[in-house]
Amino acid sequence: MNRVKNILLAGVGGQGILLASEILSEALMLAGFDVKKAEVHGMAQRGGNVVSHVRYGDKVFSPTIPDGEVDILFGFELLETARNLDQLGTEGVVIANTLKLAPPSVSIGKEAYPAGLAEKILEKVPNAKIIDGMGLAQQAGDARTVNIVLLGALSTTMDLDEAIWQQAMEKMIPERLLEVNKAAFALGQSA
Amino acid sequence: MTKTILSGNEAIARAAFEAGVKVASAYPGTPSTEILENVVQYPSIDASWAPNEKVALEVGIGASFGGARALVTMKHVGVNVAADPLFTLSYTGVRGGLVLVVADDPELHSSQNEQDSRNYAKFAKVPMFEPSDSQEALEFTRLAFEASEKFDAPVMLRSTTRISHSKSVVTTGDPVTDLPETGLEKNPPKFVMLPGNARKRHYVVEQRLEEMADWACDQPFNRIEEGEGDVGIITAGIAYQYAKEVFPNAPVLKLGLVHPLPKQLIRDFAARFKTIYVIEELDPFIEEQLRAMGIEVHGKDKLSLCGELSTSRVRQGLLGEALKPETQEDLPPRPPNMCPGCPHRGVFLALNRLKAYVTGDIGCYTLGFMPPLSAMDTCICMGASIGNAVGISKVLSDDERKKVVGVIGDSTFLHTGVNGLLDMVYNQSTATVIILDNRITAMTGRQDNPASGYTLMNQEAPEVDLEGLCKSIGVKHVKTIDPYELDLTRETIREEMERPEPSVIITRRPCMLMKRPVVERKQPLFVDGDRCTGCKVCLNLGCPAIEWDAEAGKRGQAKVNKFLCVGCDQCRQVCKFDAFGVCDE
Incomplete structure (x- = not known):
């Protein structure tokens, strides 16, 4: 049996993490894997940090990733990416967004947004891919497609057919938003 | 038969459709809310939000007594509210199958306690299934309806956050077609629980549990997975997944029905092994019953009573592996916060400035506790704010009594807060109540309620007149204000805190x-x-x-993140230097 692979999505409520993890899970199911994903809803989503666990393989038991066994850390916000850095296993991969969102203690001036986070990530994972998701989303035509830009970047580290990603997006994204999202996905792939 | 990825909640909704459910009722509560939100896609089911869990169960009971299959869903603490009808429903039994889904929240991701609902099954003497993934959530819900009718009992199905909100691959089935017609059918000895009738029904309840315990010994939902070694594992629900992850080759007795337990099956399994591990989340529910049967087990001596289990925590408890740090501790935390433009914000700023003692309640506004607003002093359960305010006022000096303000949301007020207000007026308390009316049940994801003007099925509905309701209870001083007007908000709250009579302030502004x-x-x-x-x-x-x-200005400056700002204007009102302006279109 192949080892189960673990992807951890990390960011802030409202960044479109749930949609990204839905498309990812759908694509993995279409590719024939057993898939489980887990996240929490409710109070945690009110501007708090959000994680979504996606696991796939021949047979997946726990829907949550065991501590320290993340294969791909998929970060939507820099601080939240750094927060979960210790969850990476050896040979873990990082795909992250350059975006910084101030947590409350920073907003109210009690402390500064931590400096050098990108450097810290690169120090631990030298081949980490940290991209300007927001810039590319704006280039695609809609700042809200940042989650799909990042998904495009993630897709280059995974061995799934392009057709499967397209099929998963077509299923999960409303038709009127499909074109701009596909453009965002393509920009993420070439980032 | 289609393969699809469903959350546990979506799978339960799908099962309700496949089981031919006619009526579904609930009060929203994380992590159960999405069940009814998904039931709505099946037009054969009449789905509705009830004002609280007790009413939801009573609606379900009515539908069952009319001959229909009924689904009732709630979060764990909702069962406390619905416990009154539940315990007697156990005595009457059902006509159409009735399934009560309860979603527990180990780890308190979005709850005020982490009570283990399996105890309710034992306490109320009703059967309880516990699925371990979305496929079982679907299958066990269907099974629960069949068992409900077979054994003439309401059946509970326990989910947890990791079942309700995890997605996994599910093969769906076809809907049943041969259910009996609904209609009136009188049966007072069964349905009228006067002492004379109820006394007889209690014997039926006890016998039913014994029959079910025997039946459960050879049902496929309680299954043995053979393996190697001299340690046998007994587990159920999400804990089964962690057990399999940590001990992939161990023999496992996986329980699908956690109450009543299949005693003979357990005895036979346990007799084969030198050591038995019971792997279960929260209380030692299975463990204690096994000990009472004289079976020595390891369980809560190694696994925590608090919080949820995980693969890592099971490894730590049973294999002695050290836990890895969960997150980097030196980074600033990101707790939940009220959204930009939240109409609750100004109210809590005023309460902070007025140094009020705030008895709080359950909703987004519980975040009024967080700094820098820091204006909540108690939070117990749905509707508690008003009763708490009344009680504390009874034991304070005249000066201190003025400080007491109960704060409650529109949906929570209609849930069980109205009862507290009745007490407040009837017993002439002088506390001040603020109803934060944001026109929706916001925290759980914006569900409609009796004051919102719409139903779960998106039909227009009469809106409760909150002012009229308070006045009819006998509150003479009811004021409605726009909480975006900060000076008015503060002045109104100050005036009503001073008033030596019951008063209600309704702060109305949509979420x-x-x-x-x-x-x-x-x-x-x-x-x-x-x-x-x-x-x-x-x-x-x-x-x-x-x-x-x-870095800005002489000693730093505020700046507005224009992607987040919604133009609510509250910051401009608090600024003494007129420094805020509105961006051009």
């Missing part, structure tokens, strides 16, 4: 996230660098859209 009608976002504000003195007063609002720029 910024409302979809119907959509709440319009206004032009974002900006900070004029020439005027901002860096006094930080605006930061006291705790608005996520206002950030501190330590």
Whole structure:
């Protein structure tokens, strides 16, 4: 049996993490894997940090990733990416967004947004891919497609057919938003 | 038969459709809310939000007594509210199958306690299934309806956050077709629980449990997975997944029905092994019953009574592996916060400034506890704020009594807060109550309620007149204000705190996230660098859209994140230096 692979999505409520993890899970199911994903809803989503666990393989038991066994850390916000850095296993991969969102203690001036986070990530994972998701989303035509830009970047580290990603997006994204999202996905792939 | 990825909640909704459920009723509560939100896609089911869990169960009971299959869903603490009908429903039994889904929240991701609902099954003497993934959530829900009718009992199905909110691959089935017709059918000895009838029904209840325990010994939902070694594992629900992950080759007795337990099956399994591990989340529910049967087990001596289990925590408890740190501790935390433009924000700023003692309640506004607003002093359960305010007022000096303000949301007020207000007026308490009326049940994801003007099925409905309701109870002083007007809000609260009579302030302004009608976002504000003195007063609002720029100006300046700002204007009102302006279109 192949080892189960673990992807951890990390960011802030409202960044479109749930949609990204839905498309990812759908694509993995279409590719024939057993898939489980887990996240929490409710109070945690009110501007708090959000994680979504996606696991796939021949047979997946726990829907949550065991501590320290993340294969791909998929970060939507820099601080939240750094927060979960210790969850990476050896040979873990990082795909992250350059975006910084101030947590409350920073907003109210009690402390500064931590400096050098990108450097810290690169120090631990030298081949980490940290991209300007927001810039590319704006280039695609809609700042809200940042989650799909990042998904495009993630897709280059995974061995799934392009057709499967397209099929998963077509299923999960409303038709009127499909074109701009596909453009965002393509920009993420070439980032 | 289609393969699809479903959350546990979606799978339960699908099962309700496949089982031919006619009526579904619930009060929203994380992590159960999405069950009814998904039931709505099946037009054969009459789905509705009830004002509280007790009513939801009573609606379900009525539908069952009319001959229909009924689904009732709630979060764990909802069962406390619904416990009264539940315990007697156990005696009457059902006509159409009735399934009560309860979603527990180990780890308190979005709850005020982490009670283990399996105890309710034992306490109320009703059967309880517990699925371990979405496929079982679907299959066990269907099974629960069949068992409900076979054994003439309400059946509980226990989910947890990791079942309800995890997605896994599910093969769906076809709907049943041969259910009996609904209609009136009188049966007073069974359905009228006067002592004379209830006494007889209690014997039926006890016998039913014994029969089920025997039946459960050879049902496929309680199964043995053979393996190697001299340690046998007994587990159920999500804990089964962690057990399999940590001990992939061990023999496992996986229980699908956690009450009543299949005693003979357990005895036979346990007799084969030198050591038995019971792997279960929260209480030693299975463990204690096994000990009572004289079976020695390891369980809560190695696994925590608190919080949820995980693969890592099972490894730590049973294999002695050290836990890895969960997150980097030196980084600033990101707790949940009220949204930009939240109409609750100004109310809590005023309560903070007035040094009120705030008895709080359950909803988004519980976040009024968080700094910098820091204006909540108690939070117990749905509807508790008003009773708490009445009680504490009884034991305070005249001066201190003025400080007491109960704060409650519109949906929570209608849930069980009205009862507290009845007490407050009837017993002439002088506390002040603020109803934060944001027109929706916001925390759980914007569900409709009796004051919102719509039903779960998106039909228009009469709106409760909150002012009229308070007045009819006997509150003479009911004031309605717009909480975006900060001076008025503070002045009104100050006046009513002083008043030596019961008073209610309704702060009315729709939640910024409302979809119907959509709440319009206004032009974002900006900070004029020439005027901002860096006094930080605006930061006291705790608005996520206002950030501190330590480098700007002489001693730092506020700045507005225009992507987050919705133009609510509260920051402009608190600024003493007129530093906030509105961006041009």
